[in-house]
Amino acid sequence: MRIGCQAWGGLANARQVAMSDDPEADGGSKRQDQMRRAADELPAAGIERLLAIMAALRDPETGCPWDQRQTFETIVPYTIEEAYEVGDAIGRGDLADLKDELGDLLLQVVYHARMAEESGAFAFDDVVDAISGKMVRRHPHVFGTPDERAAGAAPGFWERIKDEEKAERSVERARLGVAAAKDEDVGSLLDDVARNLPPLLQAVKLQMKAASVGFDWPSLIPVLAKMREELAEMEAELASGHRDAVAAEFGDLLFVMANVARHLKVAPEEALAATNAKFRRRFSRIETWLAEEGRSLEAATLEEMDALWDRAKAEEKAAGADAPSASRGLVAGIG
Numbered sequence: 001m002r003i004g005c006q007a008w009g010g011l012a013n014a015r016q017v018a019m020s021d022d023p024e025a026d027g028g029s030k031r032q033d034q035m036r037r038a039a040d041e042l043p044a045a046g047i048e049r050l051l052a053i054m055a056a057l058r059d060p061e062t063g064c065p066w067d068q069r070q071t072f073e074t075i076v077p078y079t080i081e082e083a084y085e086v087g088d089a090i091g092r093g094d095l096a097d098l099k100d101e102l103g104d105l106l107l108q109v110v111y112h113a114r115m116a117e118e119s120g121a122f123a124f125d126d127v128v129d130a131i132s133g134k135m136v137r138r139h140p141h142v143f144g145t146p147d148e149r150a151a152g153a154a155p156g157f158w159e160r161i162k163d164e165e166k167a168e169r170s171v172e173r174a175r176l177g178v179a180a181a182k183d184e185d186v187g188s189l190l191d192d193v194a195r196n197l198p199p200l201l202q203a204v205k206l207q208m209k210a211a212s213v214g215f216d217w218p219s220l221i222p223v224l225a226k227m228r229e230e231l232a233e234m235e236a237e238l239a240s241g242h243r244d245a246v247a248a249e250f251g252d253l254l255f256v257m258a259n260v261a262r263h264l265k266v267a268p269e270e271a272l273a274a275t276n277a278k279f280r281r282r283f284s285r286i287e288t289w290l291a292e293e294g295r296s297l298e299a300a301t302l303e304e305m306d307a308l309w310d311r312a313k314a315e316e317k318a319a320g321a322d323a324p325s326a327s328r329g330l331v332a333g334i335g
Contacts (some may be wrong), residue, residue, distance in 0.1 A: 079108040203258035218262040285312040
């Protein structure tokens with residue numbers, strides 16, 4: 001995904017064109033020379049080059065107007081999108097695209113760190129130091145003393161680490177003048193589940209946290225019964241015509257479905273992603289077959305498209321493409 005100035009070089013080219021079109025811009029060539037010198041002065045490679053580029057983009061006098069206007073809040077959608085695009089490249093097995101998408105995601109980290117540095121909160125090196133410290137702290141069986149490495153992850157290990165990290169966060173929040181969330185005052189078990197995770201993933205993580213203290217169904221059977229109960233409740237609200245109530249019951253049904261997935265040891269996001277890919281693949285076959293006949297989707301009847309769908313499904317089953325794999329988990333829904 002390209003955002004803002006469409007990369008630093010694109011901004012430079014745009015400015016050069018604007019200057020060349022302005023007969024009164026006698027300083028245009030000087031400005032171009034300055035920009036070339038600025039690019040030449042960037043570090044040759046590595047993370048330092050990217051950090052310097054971001055600093056130049058955010059420069060209040062000579063930077064990119066679009067980049068200068070951005071805040072943590074306005075950049076968040078791009079950060080989330082880039083993470084999904086990394087997942088998409090991995091799902092397609094496209095390593096060339098993965099390299100580019102990882103770069104786009106890294107840019108987001110650098111962007112947020114730069115804005116934090118401008119506000120005096122922290123800098124990119126602090127981000128690196130924080131995650132490095134966390135990885136070392138969470139792996140004493142790798143980085144610890146000889147006795148710690150021999151013992152491995154002892155009982156109570158994670159609880160102790162979490163308590164230490166929570167104490168460190170409290171100190172850092174105090175330093176930055178950030179108030180703790182209300183539920184953190186009472187030490188909620190659910191604190192570690194981010195509120196802006198994709199809802200389906202968040203549901204699974206919330207359920208896992210609750211299950212860790214015994215708040216869980218004993219087996220899959222009662223969860224399936226609960227799923228049928230929630231479906232019946234949604235159908236009852238459909239008959240009433242109360243759309244808000246229908247939406248609430250639908251949310252309850254999705255939450256239970258996430259619980260079903262957890263008990264089946266299926267990652268629901270991955271299962272749904274695989275089914276989405278299956279739908280794309282089969283629908284594309286419908287489009288291809290109709291195009292071979294010189295027809296459009298709009299010209300085809302529902303019965304004709306259903307028949308082509310069944311044809312695509314049969315071809316996949318014959319080729320073994322429809323069988324679930326260990327990496328995809330159990331996929332259901334299209335059938």
